[in-house]
Amino acid sequence: MTTTTTLELTGLTALPAQTWGAIRLVPLVRDEPIADLRLDARLYGDDLAAVALDRRTAYYAYIPHGFVATWTADGTPAAAYGTRLRQGDERRAGPPPCVSLRFHRRMARRVDRDRLRFLPLHLALEGYLALHFGGPAVVWEEWSHRAVSTGLSPRVEQAYTGAEVAGLGDALRVFEIHPGQCGVLLYAADALAAAFVVPHPDDYRALHPSLLHDLYGELVYHYATLYGPVPDFRARIADGAVYSLAGLRAEAARQRAEWADFHTTALAGGLLDTAYEVQRVRRMGPFALSRFLPPFHRRAEQHIGETITHEDGRLAYLKTFRLSEAQTRRGHLLTLLAAHDWHFGATADALGVSRDQLASRVEHAGFGALLRQDIRDHYRAAARALSQ
Amino acid sequence: METPADLVAAEDVLLFVNAAITSTGQREFHSDAGEQRMSLDFLHSYMLGNYRDLYAATLALNINDHNAALIVRRLLESAKEATPEQRRTEGRLIARRLAALPPPRVYRLFRGLRRAGVNNRRTRAIVRDWLAARPDPAFDAVKYRGAVKSAVRHAHLRLDGDLGPFLFEPVGRRSEGFGSPLLEAWRRAHYEQSAVYDLPYTVAEGFAAKHGIDREVFLERIAPRLTRLERLRLQGAARAAGADSVRADPATMPLTRLATYVLSLPLDERAARRVELTAALRAAARRAAGTRAGTWGRVAAVLDDSFSSFGSTRKRRRPLAVALGCHFLLEALAEEFIPLWLSGGRDPLTRYPYGPTPLGERILDALEHRPDRLLIVSDGWDNAPPGLAGEVLRVWRARLDPGHRTAVAHLNPVYDAEGFDVRRLAPGVPTAGVRDAEDLPTLVEFARFAEGRTGLAELRAHLDARVRHFLDRP
Numbered sequence: 001m002t003t004t005t006t007l008e009l010t011g012l013t014a015l016p017a018q019t020w021g022a023i024r025l026v027p028l029v030r031d032e033p034i035a036d037l038r039l040d041a042r043l044y045g046d047d048l049a050a051v052a053l054d055r056r057t058a059y060y061a062y063i064p065h066g067f068v069a070t071w072t073a074d075g076t077p078a079a080a081y082g083t084r085l086r087q088g089d090e091r092r093a094g095p096p097p098c099v100s101l102r103f104h105r106r107m108a109r110r111v112d113r114d115r116l117r118f119l120p121l122h123l124a125l126e127g128y129l130a131l132h133f134g135g136p137a138v139v140w141e142e143w144s145h146r147a148v149s150t151g152l153s154p155r156v157e158q159a160y161t162g163a164e165v166a167g168l169g170d171a172l173r174v175f176e177i178h179p180g181q182c183g184v185l186l187y188a189a190d191a192l193a194a195a196f197v198v199p200h201p202d203d204y205r206a207l208h209p210s211l212l213h214d215l216y217g218e219l220v221y222h223y224a225t226l227y228g229p230v231p232d233f234r235a236r237i238a239d240g241a242v243y244s245l246a247g248l249r250a251e252a253a254r255q256r257a258e259w260a261d262f263h264t265t266a267l268a269g270g271l272l273d274t275a276y277e278v279q280r281v282r283r284m285g286p287f288a289l290s291r292f293l294p295p296f297h298r299r300a301e302q303h304i305g306e307t308i309t310h311e312d313g314r315l316a317y318l319k320t321f322r323l324s325e326a327q328t329r330r331g332h333l334l335t336l337l338a339a340h341d342w343h344f345g346a347t348a349d350a351l352g353v354s355r356d357q358l359a360s361r362v363e364h365a366g367f368g369a370l371l372r373q374d375i376r377d378h379y380r381a382a383a384r385a386l387s388q
Numbered sequence: 389m390e391t392p393a394d395l396v397a398a399e400d401v402l403l404f405v406n407a408a409i410t411s412t413g414q415r416e417f418h419s420d421a422g423e424q425r426m427s428l429d430f431l432h433s434y435m436l437g438n439y440r441d442l443y444a445a446t447l448a449l450n451i452n453d454h455n456a457a458l459i460v461r462r463l464l465e466s467a468k469e470a471t472p473e474q475r476r477t478e479g480r481l482i483a484r485r486l487a488a489l490p491p492p493r494v495y496r497l498f499r500g501l502r503r504a505g506v507n508n509r510r511t512r513a514i515v516r517d518w519l520a521a522r523p524d525p526a527f528d529a530v531k532y533r534g535a536v537k538s539a540v541r542h543a544h545l546r547l548d549g550d551l552g553p554f555l556f557e558p559v560g561r562r563s564e565g566f567g568s569p570l571l572e573a574w575r576r577a578h579y580e581q582s583a584v585y586d587l588p589y590t591v592a593e594g595f596a597a598k599h600g601i602d603r604e605v606f607l608e609r610i611a612p613r614l615t616r617l618e619r620l621r622l623q624g625a626a627r628a629a630g631a632d633s634v635r636a637d638p639a640t641m642p643l644t645r646l647a648t649y650v651l652s653l654p655l656d657e658r659a660a661r662r663v664e665l666t667a668a669l670r671a672a673a674r675r676a677a678g679t680r681a682g683t684w685g686r687v688a689a690v691l692d693d694s695f696s697s698f699g700s701t702r703k704r705r706r707p708l709a710v711a712l713g714c715h716f717l718l719e720a721l722a723e724e725f726i727p728l729w730l731s732g733g734r735d736p737l738t739r740y741p742y743g744p745t746p747l748g749e750r751i752l753d754a755l756e757h758r759p760d761r762l763l764i765v766s767d768g769w770d771n772a773p774p775g776l777a778g779e780v781l782r783v784w785r786a787r788l789d790p791g792h793r794t795a796v797a798h799l800n801p802v803y804d805a806e807g808f809d810v811r812r813l814a815p816g817v818p819t820a821g822v823r824d825a826e827d828l829p830t831l832v833e834f835a836r837f838a839e840g841r842t843g844l845a846e847l848r849a850h851l852d853a854r855v856r857h858f859l860d861r862p
Contacts, residue, residue, distance in 0.1 A: 008838060015744075015772060015773075016771065016772050016773030016774060017774075018744075018774075020757040027744075045707045091828075174417060174418055174696065176694055176696060176743060176744040176745060176771060177695065177742075177744075178743060178744050178772070179731075179742075179745065181745055217695055232772050232774040232775065233773070233774065234773075234775030234779075235748065235773045235775045235779050236775075236779060237779045237780070237782075237783050239783040239786055239787050241786070242783050242786070242787050243787070245752065245755060245756055245784075245788065248752065248780060248784065248787075248788070249752050251783075252748055252749065252776055252779075252780060255773055255776060256773060259773055261393040271451070341698075352656065
């Protein structure tokens with residue numbers, strides 16, 4: 001089931017940011033925690049993991065941890081999984097530590113009647129990788145035999161773990177978690193890098209360090225490495241209007257409100273103002289686990305991610321991954337090709353470029369193998385002739 | 389007439405004093421040990437190079453032992469550059485300060501001097517005088533054997549009595565006993581278990597391991613010889629081992645150490661021993677307040693128990709302990725006391741480091757009580773929102789209290805390695821570094837220099853007075 005909608009941080013308030021070097025962390029606080037859905041981290045370690053998606057497709061990635069969502073059907077509070085005694089057979093079911101290749105069955109898998117295991121971010125990333133995975137739907141003459149028979153297999157993307165992002169570890173260590181905090185927006189050099197929301201403050205405290213194990217795009221990695229410290233948004237009170245302590249307090253409160261407003265409109269605008277294509281993966285009682293894809297607009301912030309939302313519209317869980325410019329371009333190209341039934345001429349016309357230029361674009365995006373060799377050579381020769 | 393150079397000098401000295409009070413070259417919440425040491429090293433070199441006499445004079449202030457040892461070492465290393473007059477004052481300051489330092493730190497300093505090859509006549513005289521003034525040379529020789537040996541060698545000292553043979557002859561070669569009972573106990577402890585219990589704890593522990601004495605038995609029997617600190621450190625482990633006679637008495641501990649101890653207990657135990665611990669804290673605070681008790685009028689305090697008050701694994705909960713100590717000391721000093729913890733909690737005994745630092749709002753709460761004095765104990769990282777505390781204080785001073793009816797001071801227990809000073813909240817608010825809550829009254833007095841309204845002349849006068857007091861004290 002696929003629909004188009006925007007993201008909303010319903011029930012969450014942004015509080016003043018805390019900065020450390022190039023990293024800015026904006027806490028999101030819930031007035032009322034969601035008690036009937038709880039998340040729990042499950043660590044998988046450093047091994048390469050393979051996820052069997054269906055009988056013929058597999059997804060390989062470095063997956064350091066998975067989340068287990070526990071919910072109750074009648075809305076009564078559920079205890080966090082980590083605080084419950086584990087049953088004997090469940091502990092045994094955990095994978096042995098010395099296996100170097102780990103197999104997961106499906107991205108989201110029901111491990112119990114009221115419990116779902118899913119691999120955070122990989123759910124979204126797999127959605128992005130599987131974008132028009134099948135390759136050309138109509139056999140136009142430009143496409144190679146391989147493109148027609150195997151499609152885009154394998155499609156590979158690279159990401160960095162949080163431990164590699166400069167300063168992120170320190171930023172997470174010195175960050176002071178607010179009471180009632182259920183989420184965080186992470187900026188690197190003031191580019192929104194990731195959003196992370198969980199249902200309950202206790203879950204957040206437990207999962208806060210997991211941000212270090214997560215995946216981040218190359219843009220985030222480079223920004224964090226190359227940029228100096230970001231400035232604090234320091235409070236400023238115009239003293240002309242203050243005549244009493246109450247007035248001073250009102251001014252201080254206004255600073256807070258202005259920050260929240262500024263943050264959701266200006267800083268996080270790139271994430272929240274985009275229309276996403278949302279695909280529901282699974283229903284869990286009153287909750288729904290979905291993943292979303294951006295419209296792949298170039299030269300704009302583009303995030304992929306996944307959400308768990310309650311029937312009443314509250315956002316229980318959110319995790320996003322910022323695509324780099326190259327990744328956005330690839331997504332853009334694939335969507336455009338698919339929109340024109342993979343017809344080369346029509347796509348080139350839609351883009352307003354010549355067929356030669358489109359061919360070089362396809363090649364630069366890393367999809368050159370999809371084109372027939374003689375056609376590629378032809379376009380290359382044409383491009384050379386043009387440049388001389 | 390104050391020249392700009394004078395103002396700069398005054399600022400530099402204040403900067404250095406704040407650093408010398410707060411930094412111990414150990415890891416802090418926001419910076420690691422390397423950064424702390426580098427930053428501190430720079431300050432020491434800078435002070436020594438530019439204001440040698442002021443640098444030496446800081447020995448008379450309540451700076452921490454780490455920095456005191458560093459200053460002594462640097463002064464001795466650069467003795468050649470001092471004038472005879474400077475040398476005389478420095479010598480007296482150093483001797484005075486060394487007498488106040490814990491002996492292990494002094495021995496470590498002597499070893500450092502030896503390793504660095506600093507062996508001028510003044511250094512030798514200082515080592516000789518310090519060793520001569522030790523109350524029980526035999527005890528030192530047993531407890532710090534290697535260190536004493538190194539110091540004696542370095543200063544070319546002649547030892548009288550048994551000490552020479554004790555330190556420099558192999559123990560196996562000696563068949564007749566020593567005259568001093570402690571030295572004799574040490575000799576016999578090599579082959580006799582009962583002699584172990586006549587030795588200082590740290591020495592006895594080694595022999596106990598050698599003889600394979602059961603831990604419980606050992607702790608039970610060595611208990612009377614434990615120092616107050618050893619008792620405090622050991623009591624948890626001793627109880628676990630089943631030795632009940634190792635008990636620290638909270639009633640005799642100094643305020644900040646007691647606060648650290650209280651914060652090291654689990655919350656349940658703090659709640660269960662509430663009456664005892666509160667009484668001990670109150671008593672320690674009254675001792676620290678002395679004759680000043682009850683003279684400060686209405687006092688409001690904003691005390692930081694945010695997550696960063698955890699300090700670091702090296703200085704566990706130190707900033708929070710200072711805040712807790714200040715809580716009880718201010719309670720003793722004030723006629724009426726309004727404590728405001730950042731977390732909003734009211735019970736001082738069950739505070740733990742958690743949450744953000746909404747200093748601005750809590751300062752507003754405090755000002756609402758119209759106190760005579762407002763004290764802020766915090767590491768200066770204001771983050772909810774950043775800078776609000778400074779703005780509130782600035783606007784309050786400019787618009788609502790231009791006549792200074794409320795005196796405001798900020799005490800900061802954490803050295804900021806990057807800024808070469810403790811972090812300030814606002815330019816108009818005097819900030820001073822604090823290490824022990826007990827120093828609070830003198831620091832609040834000292835903080836007025838940091839307001840930027842007094843110059844070098846006044847600061848110099850203050851320092852001179854402190855130096856005289858320090859040297860002439862019996």
